[in-house]
Amino acid sequence: MNILLGITGSIAAYKVLGLIRQRTRRGDQVKTILTRSAQHFTTALSCQTLTGCEVYMEQFVLSQGIKHLALSAWADILVVAPATANIIGKAACGIADDLLSTTIVSFPKPVLFVPAMDTGMWENSIVQRNVRSLREAGYRVLEPASGALASGKTGRGRFPEVELIDRAIDVVNKGLESLEGRNVLITGGRTEEDIDPVRVVTNRSSGTMARELLYAVVARSGNARCIMGPTSITIPEGLDVIQVRTARDMLKEMKQHVPWCDCLIMAAAVGDYTPLKKAAHKVHERTLSLRLEKNADILKTLLPYKQHRYFIGFSLEDQQAVARARKKLRDKGLDCIVLNGRAAIGQDVMQARLLRATGAVQSLGKISKRNYAHHILDMYLRYGIGRT
Numbered sequence: 460m461n462i463l464l465g466i467t468g469s470i471a472a473y474k475v476l477g478l479i480r481q482r483t484r485r486g487d488q489v490k491t492i493l494t495r496s497a498q499h500f501t502t503a504l505s506c507q508t509l510t511g512c513e514v515y516m517e518q519f520v521l522s523q524g525i526k527h528l529a530l531s532a533w534a535d536i537l538v539v540a541p542a543t544a545n546i547i548g549k550a551a552c553g554i555a556d557d558l559l560s561t562t563i564v565s566f567p568k569p570v571l572f573v574p575a576m577d578t579g580m581w582e583n584s585i586v587q588r589n590v591r592s593l594r595e596a597g598y599r600v601l602e603p604a605s606g607a608l609a610s611g612k613t614g615r616g617r618f619p620e621v622e623l624i625d626r627a628i629d630v631v632n633k634g635l636e637s638l639e640g641r642n643v644l645i646t647g648g649r650t651e652e653d654i655d656p657v658r659v660v661t662n663r664s665s666g667t668m669a670r671e672l673l674y675a676v677v678a679r680s681g682n683a684r685c686i687m688g689p690t691s692i693t694i695p696e697g698l699d700v701i702q703v704r705t706a707r708d709m710l711k712e713m714k715q716h717v718p719w720c721d722c723l724i725m726a727a728a729v730g731d732y733t734p735l736k737k738a739a740h741k742v743h744e745r746t747l748s749l750r751l752e753k754n755a756d757i758l759k760t761l762l763p764y765k766q767h768r769y770f771i772g773f774s775l776e777d778q779q780a781v782a783r784a785r786k787k788l789r790d791k792g793l794d795c796i797v798l799n800g801r802a803a804i805g806q807d808v809m810q811a812r813l814l815r816a817t818g819a820v821q822s823l824g825k826i827s828k829r830n831y832a833h834h835i836l837d838m839y840l841r842y843g844i845g846r847t
């Protein structure tokens with residue numbers, strides 16, 4: 460893919476070098492335009508070294524034809540990252556007074572803006588109106604993250620993690636449908652049930668699928684919230700993640716957050732059993748017998764909240780898989796269920812079947828969890844939207 464990257468005058472400009480590195484390593488070609496302000500925050504030398512290409516800064520110095528037209532013709536996608544309040548305002552008004560803004564106006568292919576600014580700027584009603592105008596005009600705008608800002612304050616406006624921008628570029632380039640205005644609640648990871656104060660009963664779920672779903676929803680401009688049990692993976696700062704530990708905690712948080720969502724994707728591997736008695740002190744006996752009791756069935760408990768919402772479950776089965784998955788689908792009142800096998804645990808790829816309440820079964824063969832996450836969201840957009 461040929462990526463034209465417009466870098467503007469935000470303190471976050473240095474972070475975009477990580478994105479250049481990631482995309483060029485994967486074989487993409489990246490060319491950069493730096494605004495005059497951006498040159499205070501990152502250097503043309505860094506961009507040239509990492510891209511291996513000339514860096515474009517001046518509109519009226521001709522090197523090869525008319526720059527904004529030549530670059531528009533060359534690129535498959537234009538990514539403005541970080542995007543200042545200034546460039547967002549100019550683009551929303553069609554102002555073309557330097558190389559980057561002129562290129563935006565003349566660019567006929569997909570454009571992605573990745574805003575980064577202080578919370579006060581981001582929440583300014585004029586900036587928000589400009590963002591809305593960009594979206595209405597067909598541009599994609601990635602929501603900034605929440606977290607620590609350069610000013611020392613904490614709030615929304617932070618430049619999103621490179622991983623997320625990377626995924627948003629693929630979403631925009633593939634023309635995947637936007638989830639703007641949709642609230643998607645995801646559960647992920649495993650749960651832990653206490654044996655004593657230091658030991659737990661748990662399972663091997665890694666949380667990878669939930670992370671991919673979370674990234675996919677945000678990259679498609681949806682509102683994602685994740686209730687996450689313990690995991691072996693890191694989730695970047697700035698996303699709406701609620702940490703839980705036990706199945707009981709998971710249920711408690713879900714009761715609170717399900718009413719917020721339009722779509723629930725239950726990817727967590729919730730422990731089916733919990734020790735009947737939890738020892739108050741660390742157990743030292745030579746042998747230890749555990750009596751386990753069933754935990755509450757979260758999805759069944761949440762059935763009264765389902766109403767118009769689209770509910771997607773996961774089922775990991777190693778025997779009579781389809782029959783068991785169908786039973787779960789029915790008993791838990793789900794709209795569809797993803798049936799996968801043990802081999803998917805902790806891996807980046809999976810081989811799953813998707814069973815819908817209508818009886819339809821879809822198998823995509825071996826596929827990355829990253830792509831499967833989008834497949835699940837497409838399913839929701841296709842069959843769930845009319846009802847939410």
Ligand SMILES: Cc1cc2nc3c(=O)[nH]c(=O)nc-3n(C[C@H](O)[C@H](O)[C@H](O)COP(=O)(O)O)c2cc1C
Pocket residue numbers: 466467468469470471494495496497542543544545546575576577580
């Ligand atoms: C230290 C410093 C940090 C800045 N960071 C940001 C920022 O993160 N986001 C933003 O919208 N503007 C930021 N600005 C203001 C812009 O640099 C300024 O509006 C500039 O005119 C933007 O020009 P450009 O959009 O052509 O790059 C910052 C300014 C300074 C001095």
